[in-house]
Amino acid sequence: MLPDADDLPELLLDLAVPHEDINDLVAGRRRVTGDLGVLRLLEECVEELLRDPEEVDRTPELAGLLDAAPAELAGVFAVYVFVAAAPHTLARHRERGIPPEVSRHTLADLGRQMAVHRRRHGTTGVQSRRWLVRHFRGELFQLGRLQFERARLGQRTAPVLAAAGLDALPGTACLNLHIPDFHGPLTPSACDRSLARAREFFAVHFPEERPVAALCHSWLLDPQLKRYLPADSNIIRFQDRFRTVREDTEPADTEPVQFVFGDPDLPAAELPARTSVERAVGDHLRAGGHWYIGRGWFPFPAR
Numbered sequence: 341m342l343p344d345a346d347d348l349p350e351l352l353l354d355l356a357v358p359h360e361d362i363n364d365l366v367a368g369r370r371r372v373t374g375d376l377g378v379l380r381l382l383e384e385c386v387e388e389l390l391r392d393p394e395e396v397d398r399t400p401e402l403a404g405l406l407d408a409a410p411a412e413l414a415g416v417f418a419v420y421v422f423v424a425a426a427p428h429t430l431a432r433h434r435e436r437g438i439p440p441e442v443s444r445h446t447l448a449d450l451g452r453q454m455a456v457h458r459r460r461h462g463t464t465g466v467q468s469r470r471w472l473v474r475h476f477r478g479e480l481f482q483l484g485r486l487q488f489e490r491a492r493l494g495q496r497t498a499p500v501l502a503a504a505g506l507d508a509l510p511g512t513a514c515l516n517l518h519i520p521d522f523h524g525p526l527t528p529s530a531c532d533r534s535l536a537r538a539r540e541f542f543a544v545h546f547p548e549e550r551p552v553a554a555l556c557h558s559w560l561l562d563p564q565l566k567r568y569l570p571a572d573s574n575i576i577r578f579q580d581r582f583r584t585v586r587e588d589t590e591p592a593d594t595e596p597v598q599f600v601f602g603d604p605d606l607p608a609a610e611l612p613a614r615t616s617v618e619r620a621v622g623d624h625l626r627a628g629g630h631w632y633i634g635r636g637w638f639p640f641p642a643r
Contacts (some may be wrong), residue, residue, distance in 0.1 A: 341383060341424040345369055351423060354444060356451025361464045364416075364549060371413060372420050385421040388610050389476060390428055396490050400473055415465040418472075422450050425476045427512045432478050445482040449475050452522055459602045483541055484521060484534035489516040490542075490549065497555065497637070500585050506639060513549040515542070515640060517556040521599065526560075526574045531581070539640070554640040556582060559595040561634025568620035575617065581638025591630035596621045 342564050343351050345366055352362050372378050372474035388400045402421075409417035426447060433443045450472060457467040466472070480489040493501065493512045501508035515538070519526060535554075542551060561579055569576050594604035601611060611622035624631065 341379075342369060342373060342420060348423070348633065350581055351426065354424065354447075355423070356448035357419070358451060358455055358458060361454060361458075363418060364464055364516060366412065368416060369420070371410070372417075372602045375410075378410060379412070381405065382417075382420060382424055386428070389421065389425050389473060393432060393478060396479060398475075398477075399470070399493055402473065403470070406469060410615075415463065418466045418469045419450070422447075422472060422476055424638070429476045429478060436478075438481075438545055442483065442541070446475055446480065446487075449482065449487075449520065449625070452520060455522060456602070476505070480518070481541065483537040485519075485526065485530035486534040486538070487518040487520055488542070488554070489518060489536045490546065490551075491516045491555070493553075497585055500638060501553055504583070508552055513551045515554045517553045517554045519556075521560060526578055528574070528577050531578060551640050553637045555585070555635070555637045557633055557635050559592060559599070559631050559633055561636045562632050563634065564624065564629070564631070565620060568624065569616060573616070579634070579636070582638055584633075585635040585637050588632045588635065590632070592633045593625060593631050595633065596631050597625075 342348065348366050348369060349362050351363060357365065372382060385402060385405045388405060391400065392398055406421070407414075413420075420642055430443055431449065450466070452468045453472060454465065457463070457465040460467065474489055479491075480487055491514050493508055493510055493514050495510050495555055497514075498508045498510045498512060524530070538554075542549065560575055561582060563579070565575060565579070571577075596604055597608075597611070598604035600618055607620060608625035611618065611625070613619040613622055621631070
């Protein structure tokens with residue numbers, strides 16, 4: 341299920357795996373393929389990951405399987421699982437007529453999550469293993485600056501959209517919108533182009549789903565940011581695209597700290613203030629405030 345040692349580096353590069361991690365992953369391949377028990381565990385993980393491909397919002401039970409890997413593979417076993425799953429994912433993409441460059445940019449999030457892990461821990465590993473499941477199941481796609489995840493409206497969100505005049509019931513198709521790291525500024529023009537691509541992409545490649553709205557759950561939608569950032573900043577202009585679904589009352593202070601500074605455990609007193617966003621996050625926390633996940637939506641008509 342894994343490429344041989346000569347071909348593995350090329351696939352890792354296609355998945356944007358950081359260069360400094362490649363030699364160790366190629367060397368570790370022998371530990372996986374040379375042990376029948378580990379190889380069977382790899383197969384079980386891939387089978388569970390890819391099971392019921394048309395079932396959107398299904399979360400594979402991978403955590404327990406991944407944690408059963410030998411201790412010396414604990415940090416990287418998920419990489420081998422995603423590498424082994426990649427050919428199957430790409431085959432499904434081809435069946436849908438998805439362009440190769442979209443596939444490549446989407447699955448390159450594996451490398452991004454490894455870069456995030458190295459920034460935080462200084463070692464080879466995968467940040468947010470559960471997050472990458474969406475990519476390799478064919479549920480999430482990188483289309484320019486933004487990522488779009490096929491999803492269904494929930495019990496609390498559907499009534500809000502229906503009250504606004506949309507044909508929305510629990511289970512109606514929608515898109516969850518995500519903002520990846522390491523991808524440049526969140527400019528209005530980049531977002532406009534991304535949204536235009538998404539309207540055409542889903543109409544062509546998933547015509548049966550017809551999502552009615554795009555939703556975003558992010559600390560970037562916390563309205564308190566308007567106290568600190570100018571109205572013409574990229575973040576505030578991004579916020580202005582959305583209507584509110586509901587307001588969270590549970591603080592999520594570690595979210596902006598993780599995404600802005602790379603480590604959710606950094607104390608507020610030590611947060612740098614090199615940019616306007618860093619100053620906003622740090623000053624608000626140091627003043628005793630809290631940050632919250634904003635939950636927004638806007639209509640997503642077909643092209």
